[in-house]
Amino acid sequence: DxxxxxxxxxxxxxxxxxxxxxxxxxxxxxxxxxxxxxxxxxxxxxxxxxxxxxxxxxxxxxxxxxxxxxxxxLSLNRSWNVIIVGAGRIGRALMAYPSFAGLGFKIVVAVDCDASVVGTTVAGTEVKHLDNLPSLVREHEIDLAVLAVPHDVAQGIAEQIIDAGIDGILNFTPATLHVPVPVERIDLSRSLEQLAFEVAAFRNQ
Amino acid sequence: DxxxxxxxxxxxxxxxxxxxxxxxxxxxxxxxxxxxxxxxxxxxxxxxxxxxxxxxxxxxxxxxxxxxxxxxxLSLNRSWNVIIVGAGRIGRALMAYPSFAGLGFKIVVAVDCDASVVGTTVAGTEVKHLDNLPSLVREHEIDLAVLAVPHDVAQGIAEQIIDAGIDGILNFTPATLHVPVPVERIDLSRSLEQLAFEVAAFRNQ
Ligand SMILES: NC(=O)c1ccc[n+]([C@@H]2O[C@H](COP(=O)([O-])OP(=O)(O)OC[C@H]3O[C@@H](n4cnc5c(N)ncnc54)[C@H](O)[C@@H]3O)[C@@H](O)[C@H]2O)c1
Ligand SMILES: NC(=O)c1ccc[n+]([C@@H]2O[C@H](COP(=O)([O-])OP(=O)(O)OC[C@H]3O[C@@H](n4cnc5c(N)ncnc54)[C@H](O)[C@@H]3O)[C@@H](O)[C@H]2O)c1
Structure with missing residues (x-):
C-alpha cells in the first residue's frame, strides 16, 4: 500500500x-x-x-x-465517471473546464434542486433534478461526485450521494462530511497562505 | 529561510x-x-x-x-488585500465565499472587461472595469490578485497585474504564467487523482 x-x-x-x-x-x-x-x-x-x-x-x-x-x-489507467452535485457558480465552472476529461475524469451529468437550473446545459452536459440521482448513478455507472452545494445542506446531500452508490466525494463546501467513503476536501485558503508566504519572502529579498 | x-x-x-x-x-x-x-x-x-x-x-x-x-x-499575522481579476463563474464564487476574510485575506474589489458584468456587486464587493486596475491597486493597497480569466488572455492580463504593482498571483487558469513575481497555481486535477487513488484502495478492501 x-x-x-x-x-x-x-x-x-x-x-x-x-x-x-x-x-x-x-x-x-x-x-x-x-x-x-x-x-x-x-x-x-x-x-x-x-x-x-x-x-x-x-x-x-x-x-x-x-x-x-x-x-x-494512481488508478488513472481507466476512466472515472463523475457527477456534479450543485450546478451553481463552482459546479458550472467545472462543467465548462475541458482539462479533466484529458486525465480520464469524465463529467457525465449534473444535478440540482433549483427548477430554474434543471434542464439547462453547460458545455454539452445536462443538469437533471436531484431526485433522479439513484437512477443516474446506475445508468452512467458514476464513480465520483463533486459536492458544490451550500454549506448548510452539504451533510444531508452527501448521505444521498452515498445511498445512491457513489464511492468518493470531492468536497468544495466548508462542511466536514461524516460519510463512510473517501472524501477529498478542496481548501483554497491553503493556496492563499502559500502565496502570502512566498510574496512576503519575495518582498524581503 | x-x-x-x-x-x-x-x-x-x-x-x-x-x-x-x-x-x-x-x-x-x-x-x-x-x-x-x-x-x-x-x-x-x-x-x-x-x-x-x-x-x-x-x-x-x-x-x-x-x-x-x-x-x-507564514506572514498571516497581518491582513492581505486581494483583487479578483475576471468576475465570471470562479471569480464570483470566490467573491461570495466568506471563509477567506477569517484568515486575513480580504477581497476588496474585482475587475472585468465585460460591460454586462462591470458595475454589478457580489456579496458587497463591486466589479469595476479592468482599465481602472492601476488606480485601484494604489487606492486599496492591493497585495495579491486572483486570476480567473479565460486561458488565452491569461499571460497578457498577468502582465497588466504586475505592471499595476501587485506582487503575487493565485492562478486558476491552465496557462503557465511567465512573470517575475510568485505565482501559486490551482490545479484541481491533483485532488481528483488523490480521490481516485483512495476510492480504488477503498474498493479493494
Ligand atoms: N473551497 C473553497 O475555497 C470554496 C470557494 C468558493 C466556494 N466554495 C463553496 O462551494 C460551494 C458552492 O459555491 P457556489 O459559489 O457555486 O454556490 P452557488 O450558490 O452558486 O451554487 C450552489 C448550487 O447548489 C444548489 N443547491 C442548493 N441546495 C441544494 C440541494 N439541497 N440539493 C442540490 N442542489 C442544491 C443551488 O441551486 C445552486 O445551484 C459552497 O458551499 C461554497 O461555500 C468553496
Ligand atoms: N484550475 C481548475 O481546476 C479550473 C476549474 C475551472 C475553471 N478553471 C479556469 O478558471 C478560469 C475562469 O473560469 P470561469 O468558469 O470562471 O470562466 P468564465 O468565462 O465564467 O469567466 C471568465 C471571466 O473573465 C472575463 N474576461 C475575459 N477576458 C478578459 C480580459 N481580457 N480581461 C479581464 N476579464 C476578462 C470574462 O468577462 C468573464 O467574466 C478559466 O481560465 C478556466 O479555464 C480552472
Missing part, C-alpha cells in the same frame, strides 16, 4: 513527466525531477522505488514507461 | 490547531498532530523546530502560542 504523502508526490511527478514529454524529452533523472519540484533526490528515488522503478545508472528513467507506471499506480 | 514543503505542512498544522482549539483543547503533542495529518512524528518536530518551537517533554506544545507562531512565520 502506498502512503498518502507519496501519492500526493506521484501526482506531481506525473505532471512533470507530462510537461517534459510534451517538449520531446524521452529520459529524465531523479535529480532533475527533484530540482523542478522542490523535493530531494532521495525522496524521488524512494517514491519511485515504491512502484518498483529504479533508474539505470548514467541513464536515469525512461519518461513514457515511467508515466504509464505512475498512472497505473 | 523555511523550505517550501515545510511551508505547505505549516498550513496543515495551522488548520489542525484551529480545529482542536475550537474544541477547547489547550495542549497537543507532535505524535497526535502527526496521526491526524498523515505525517511522521519526527517530521512534525523537525518542522516546528524550524520555528524555534520545541515541545516540553510530557506536556507537548501549547496550542495558542504555537498557532500564533505559525501564523507569524
Amino acid at each position: 502506498i502512503p498518502r504523502p507519496t501519492v500526493r508526490r506521484l501526482s506531481l511527478y506525473l505532471r512533470e513527466l507530462e510537461r517534459i514529454a510534451a517538449q520531446g524529452t524521452t529520459t529524465t533523472s531523479s535529480s532533475s525531477m527533484a530540482q523542478s519540484l522542490g523535493v530531494t533526490d532521495v525522496q524521488v528515488r524512494r517514491d519511485l522505488g515504491c512502484l518498483g522503478q529504479t533508474g539505470k545508472p548514467g541513464v536515469g528513467y525512461q519518461v513514457a514507461p515511467l508515466t504509464h507506471r505512475i498512472r497505473e499506480a | 523555511i523550505p517550501r514543503p515545510t511551508v505547505r505542512r505549516l498550513s496543515l498544522y495551522l488548520r489542525e490547531l484551529e480545529r482542536i482549539a475550537a474544541q477547547g483543547t489547550t495542549t497537543t503533542s507532535s505524535s497526535s498532530m502527526a496521526q491526524s495529518l498523515g505525517v511522521t512524528d519526527v517530521q512534525v518536530r523537525r518542522d516546528l523546530g524550524c520555528l524555534g518551537q520545541t515541545g516540553k517533554p510530557g506536556v507537548g506544545y501549547q496550542v495558542a502560542p504555537l498557532t500564533h507562531r505559525i501564523r507569524e512565520a
Whole structure:
C-alpha cells in the first residue's frame, strides 16, 4: 500500500513527466525531477522505488514507461465517471473546464434542486433534478461526485450521494462530511497562505 | 529561510490547531498532530523546530502560542488585500465565499472587461472595469490578485497585474504564467487523482 504523502508526490511527478514529454524529452533523472519540484533526490528515488522503478545508472528513467507506471499506480489507467452535485457558480465552472476529461475524469451529468437550473446545459452536459440521482448513478455507472452545494445542506446531500452508490466525494463546501467513503476536501485558503508566504519572502529579498 | 514543503505542512498544522482549539483543547503533542495529518512524528518536530518551537517533554506544545507562531512565520499575522481579476463563474464564487476574510485575506474589489458584468456587486464587493486596475491597486493597497480569466488572455492580463504593482498571483487558469513575481497555481486535477487513488484502495478492501 502506498502512503498518502507519496501519492500526493506521484501526482506531481506525473505532471512533470507530462510537461517534459510534451517538449520531446524521452529520459529524465531523479535529480532533475527533484530540482523542478522542490523535493530531494532521495525522496524521488524512494517514491519511485515504491512502484518498483529504479533508474539505470548514467541513464536515469525512461519518461513514457515511467508515466504509464505512475498512472497505473494512481488508478488513472481507466476512466472515472463523475457527477456534479450543485450546478451553481463552482459546479458550472467545472462543467465548462475541458482539462479533466484529458486525465480520464469524465463529467457525465449534473444535478440540482433549483427548477430554474434543471434542464439547462453547460458545455454539452445536462443538469437533471436531484431526485433522479439513484437512477443516474446506475445508468452512467458514476464513480465520483463533486459536492458544490451550500454549506448548510452539504451533510444531508452527501448521505444521498452515498445511498445512491457513489464511492468518493470531492468536497468544495466548508462542511466536514461524516460519510463512510473517501472524501477529498478542496481548501483554497491553503493556496492563499502559500502565496502570502512566498510574496512576503519575495518582498524581503 | 523555511523550505517550501515545510511551508505547505505549516498550513496543515495551522488548520489542525484551529480545529482542536475550537474544541477547547489547550495542549497537543507532535505524535497526535502527526496521526491526524498523515505525517511522521519526527517530521512534525523537525518542522516546528524550524520555528524555534520545541515541545516540553510530557506536556507537548501549547496550542495558542504555537498557532500564533505559525501564523507569524507564514506572514498571516497581518491582513492581505486581494483583487479578483475576471468576475465570471470562479471569480464570483470566490467573491461570495466568506471563509477567506477569517484568515486575513480580504477581497476588496474585482475587475472585468465585460460591460454586462462591470458595475454589478457580489456579496458587497463591486466589479469595476479592468482599465481602472492601476488606480485601484494604489487606492486599496492591493497585495495579491486572483486570476480567473479565460486561458488565452491569461499571460497578457498577468502582465497588466504586475505592471499595476501587485506582487503575487493565485492562478486558476491552465496557462503557465511567465512573470517575475510568485505565482501559486490551482490545479484541481491533483485532488481528483488523490480521490481516485483512495476510492480504488477503498474498493479493494
Ligand atoms: N473551497 C473553497 O475555497 C470554496 C470557494 C468558493 C466556494 N466554495 C463553496 O462551494 C460551494 C458552492 O459555491 P457556489 O459559489 O457555486 O454556490 P452557488 O450558490 O452558486 O451554487 C450552489 C448550487 O447548489 C444548489 N443547491 C442548493 N441546495 C441544494 C440541494 N439541497 N440539493 C442540490 N442542489 C442544491 C443551488 O441551486 C445552486 O445551484 C459552497 O458551499 C461554497 O461555500 C468553496
Ligand atoms: N484550475 C481548475 O481546476 C479550473 C476549474 C475551472 C475553471 N478553471 C479556469 O478558471 C478560469 C475562469 O473560469 P470561469 O468558469 O470562471 O470562466 P468564465 O468565462 O465564467 O469567466 C471568465 C471571466 O473573465 C472575463 N474576461 C475575459 N477576458 C478578459 C480580459 N481580457 N480581461 C479581464 N476579464 C476578462 C470574462 O468577462 C468573464 O467574466 C478559466 O481560465 C478556466 O479555464 C480552472
